[in-house]
Amino acid sequence: MELFYSPQTDGGICRLDSEESNHCVRVLRHRIGDEIHVIDGAGTLCRCELVSDAPKGAEARILETLPGWGGHPYRLTLAVCPTKNNDRYEWFAEKATEIGVDAIVPVIGERSERKVFKTDRLRKIVLSATKQSLKAQLPEVVEPMKVSAFIDAMAADDTVLKLIAYCFEDESVPRISVKQALRDFGGDRIAVLIGPEGDFSPEEARRAIAAGFRPVHLGSSRLRTETAAVTAAEAVYFQFM
Helix, strand or coil: CCEEECCCCHHHEEECCHHHHHHHHHHCCCCCCCEEEEECEECEEEEEEEEECCCCCCEEEEEEEEECCCCCCCEEEEEECCCCCHHHHHHHHHHHHHHCCCEEEEEECCCCCCCCCCCHHHHHHHHHHHHHCCCCECCEECCCEEHHHHHHHHCCCCCCEEEEECCCCCCCCCCEEHHHHHHHCCCCEEEEEECCCCCCCHHHHHHHHHCCCEEEECCCCCCCHHHHHHHHHHHHHHHHC
16 A cells, blocks of 8 residues: 655645655656545545646545554653664664554653664654555654653653663663553553663663652563664563554
């Protein structure tokens, strides 16, 4: 199944932007009268008939809408520090989208080697992965923020299971497996905080715990940042699906 993306679905018409129109008309050679499938990024799949095959502004009439198409029964936020190698972060975002994630938050920690992160390219990768994995819900890519700002923003929300994957060299801080934390939780909203290559600073870890984050581990192996983030996404997926 080929999927196209358009957030413009008002009045019973889907309007494709120039990039999606070019792919639909020039690459895949769709013409007026062809049936195409369009996602709105908010969870709905539209079955459509192409009524304009303009290569820079194709339009399709909506025949049927399917809300919640390709969705998952949880809401997952992954707050992950950007990696030194940007390709690794993009790989994580792609795979997490394929598995099932609702928001990706690049967070800048005290020990982060990458202090500046641009989201434009990441949003394109996430869109491509959404269509490839047959989903109608487009994950939100949040603008970068400090780890401390993310922790503070989550502190007052008691409806979310807040987890921090951190080494915690101080053995007095108990950690449980992410699998056990998910089993103990009765809700469906989860946020996981993953640190940079140099891990969180002790102060960031203390701040997170004070804000209600539960310390978890992802197994006995030491994982790279991007691998840890994908592992967390998989853990949530298999708990609910």
